[in-house]
Amino acid sequence: MGDFPGHALPGVFFFIAGLWWSTKSILKYVCKKHKRTCYLGSQALFQRLEILEGIVLVGMTLIGIIGLQFIAGGPHLTIKKESSWSRLLRWHHLNMYFFFGLLGVANILCSTISSLPVSLTKLMMSNAFLVEAFIFYNHTHGREMLDVFVHQILVLVSFLTGLMAFMEFLIRKNVLLELLRSSFVLLQGSWFWQIGFVLFPPGGGPAWNLLDHDNIMFLTVCFCWHYALAYIVIGANYAFITCVELKIQKVLPSLQTHKTG
């Protein structure tokens, strides 16, 4: 992951995941409010979406693991190479992928086997993010100050996401909690881009001074802007879905009249 695309790619994935989770939460909330128009909110559809989500997650995990292992000088499933560990950081990333894969498996299982407790997915989600925080916490030994700082922020965001998912596991059906968690996921996505820009400036720009404390001061502010951006994205998403839902509500009766007519 030691280049710009290596940070931009997970950034894109987390941003899409955040968008998707916020959309799902808002849809469920809106559907529960207006039961009449809720062909979208039918239990069966949401269940199928969960399975799809799980399959996508598992698929991406498999691609990620295979890619990390065999492409571009990966460890090829060997852990030790001549009495020293081989490519430890790759194994770190692989582990994070694996736990997100477990989340996908939990998604599929919970939607197909009815005897499983439904909050299992929330628990596995909390788990995946907390494991990510744990690994990133032990990831940056011996690096420069600024490098450590941007990864510490990542640990903070992962930890908060995991904590919020755990609270969802305990307190069900709180739409704001779900949106808060989604906003943290969005934040993590855009922060990955920020890390890429700071550590590996694309386009041959001048590198950041990794030892200048003013840069930390600035990134503190910058992090808040990313957070505000995540809020704005979720607010816009909410407004958009509510508007569409109102339009559908107006159109629907006439459609139904056509059908029954």
Add this chain to the structure above:
Amino acid sequence: MGDFPGHALPGVFFFIAGLWWSTKSILKYVCKKHKRTCYLGSQALFQRLEILEGIVLVGMTLIGIIGLQFIAGGPHLTIKKESSWSRLLRWHHLNMYFFFGLLGVANILCSTISSLPVSLTKLMMSNAFLVEAFIFYNHTHGREMLDVFVHQILVLVSFLTGLMAFMEFLIRKNVLLELLRSSFVLLQGSWFWQIGFVLFPPGGGPAWNLLDHDNIMFLTVCFCWHYALAYIVIGANYAFITCVELKIQKVLPSLQTHKTG
């Protein structure tokens, strides 16, 4: 903010905010207990107060941001100046203002759009204080010991305020939790004054020795006095509102008799 008025001004604002929030909580609590006399407690009035609160918050945020940007050598919206960051601490303060502005926006939205979850304001309040704590935590690099200590106390108070607001978001209608949060806001207000007196003694008094550990010992005690003061203010407020309410309860029947008579 590097002078006495720069710390006294936010101190006054937080003190007024704390007073106002405690008054609102007590009024709601008293009104719920004595439903009969509650012309004050009518849902509509409280809603209008919320909108007013939101407008005041947004207005103050705008004034603050414009002031910080363009008055007295502000950065004039530029982030970089000759390859180094320009006036980073101003940008720090500006960010805090911004998140309090978001709280104002949430106040207005929640009172006008009925489909929004009502606890959104609590979440945004928690957010604003936690962001403040995060920024102050990264605010004092390279300063003297005492300077760092008084700001760490500020971080503690902000964090506790944010935590209490988050608990209010989860546990609704607990008047003591609201008063506790208000007392922390009052405490923050009076502590800003204390910081002003310590770092920039007004009236040309002798400066504090920023490296003497005895001063930290004393400020620990001092902080507790501020906390006790916040309690006394809220207790007096509670007694005052309850007394007024009792007076009104006695006068009201005769008034109503007049009207109907």
Add this chain to the structure above:
Amino acid sequence: MGDFPGHALPGVFFFIAGLWWSTKSILKYVCKKHKRTCYLGSQALFQRLEILEGIVLVGMTLIGIIGLQFIAGGPHLTIKKESSWSRLLRWHHLNMYFFFGLLGVANILCSTISSLPVSLTKLMMSNAFLVEAFIFYNHTHGREMLDVFVHQILVLVSFLTGLMAFMEFLIRKNVLLELLRSSFVLLQGSWFWQIGFVLFPPGGGPAWNLLDHDNIMFLTVCFCWHYALAYIVIGANYAFITCVELKIQKVLPSLQTHKTG
């Protein structure tokens, strides 16, 4: 407080307080189970006990504050003496007493004024212990390793007590939570004695080596024994009260027959 009696005295007070609080919790629990025999559990009696508890707390606080101020070279209400702070550690202790005094005031107010929320006492108790933890945390600058360690343990116990009291404030009528908090208070009481024995060995015994890390290792074990002791005390108390209650239950019917006969 810099001598053996200065640590033994608060130890005794905390131990008595822990015993009393555990007795109160167990009595309430047993009375609720066997409603018939509960002349002890009458609401009025418990209310009077609360008022008495409050008066005792306020009285002890006043005695403590006056004693600390005017006896044995106290600061006599002066904070500054010749440009340096006078007797700061005394002011630290005085502050802790003050917040326990506030708990007493809350006890009295909640039992006499019915419009106050009943959980105010729990909040003030949580407060008193958390303030104690905060002050002890800033209390031991520049002391020897072992001295700092025993006070850190005190901070831990105070913090846990405050946290448990705060959880009682949120979750009412959980007898085990109350007993857990009482056990922490007992633990704090006996730990004060331990501090006295470590720092000021009575009877002219040899002083402990404050720089030997083995002593920390031993005190870790020792702390667990104190904790086990607190459990045994509370268990014995529970067994004793349950036995007495069973005896009363057997004797009571015959007494009542006498009366009615």
Add this chain to the structure above:
Amino acid sequence: MGDFPGHALPGVFFFIAGLWWSTKSILKYVCKKHKRTCYLGSQALFQRLEILEGIVLVGMTLIGIIGLQFIAGGPHLTIKKESSWSRLLRWHHLNMYFFFGLLGVANILCSTISSLPVSLTKLMMSNAFLVEAFIFYNHTHGREMLDVFVHQILVLVSFLTGLMAFMEFLIRKNVLLELLRSSFVLLQGSWFWQIGFVLFPPGGGPAWNLLDHDNIMFLTVCFCWHYALAYIVIGANYAFITCVELKIQKVLPSLQTHKTG
């Protein structure tokens, strides 16, 4: 405990405990779902199992304590030996055993005395693990970096187990919370084995370099694999019990027909 068997033994115990607790939780959950076939789930049987569990715990504690005291150069109940503490680390382990013994006592008492609150066992379990975390936290002074790291991980796992048990104490009948706690216990068991392999390589293998930071990086990954293993064990256990239960459900009616026929 300073050898390989000294770490393998507690590892086996914790692994068995984790397996047993997860089995119990799953059995209770499955029995509650299918009330008809639940001869296993009869309240009386579970109560007898609790008593058995308690007796086994108390027995193992006694054996452990006596073993530590009198076998292989134990302290023979003496704390001091010639003005220095004798075998402090043994006393550390002894203390941990003692609190697990208390858990056993609580198990027995709660199952035999009906007036005791049922969640006492959860509280004592939380207690035992938190005390273990506290002791291990103060256990590794002056050791090498890797030695400290593997014990810190142990502190983390113990703390999380204690926290989960405390949450179970507050939130009853959440099967996933119970399984999460069981998975942490399993994790602790397998991690003890890992510690044994790292610090005392059996079979005369080459010792790990205790000062190489790469080893910490690798053990971070390794810890996650242990965690994944714990998940897989619990998942397999769940699948196995559900399958057996389904088989029994099919066989049972015919058996009952035989009996009644």
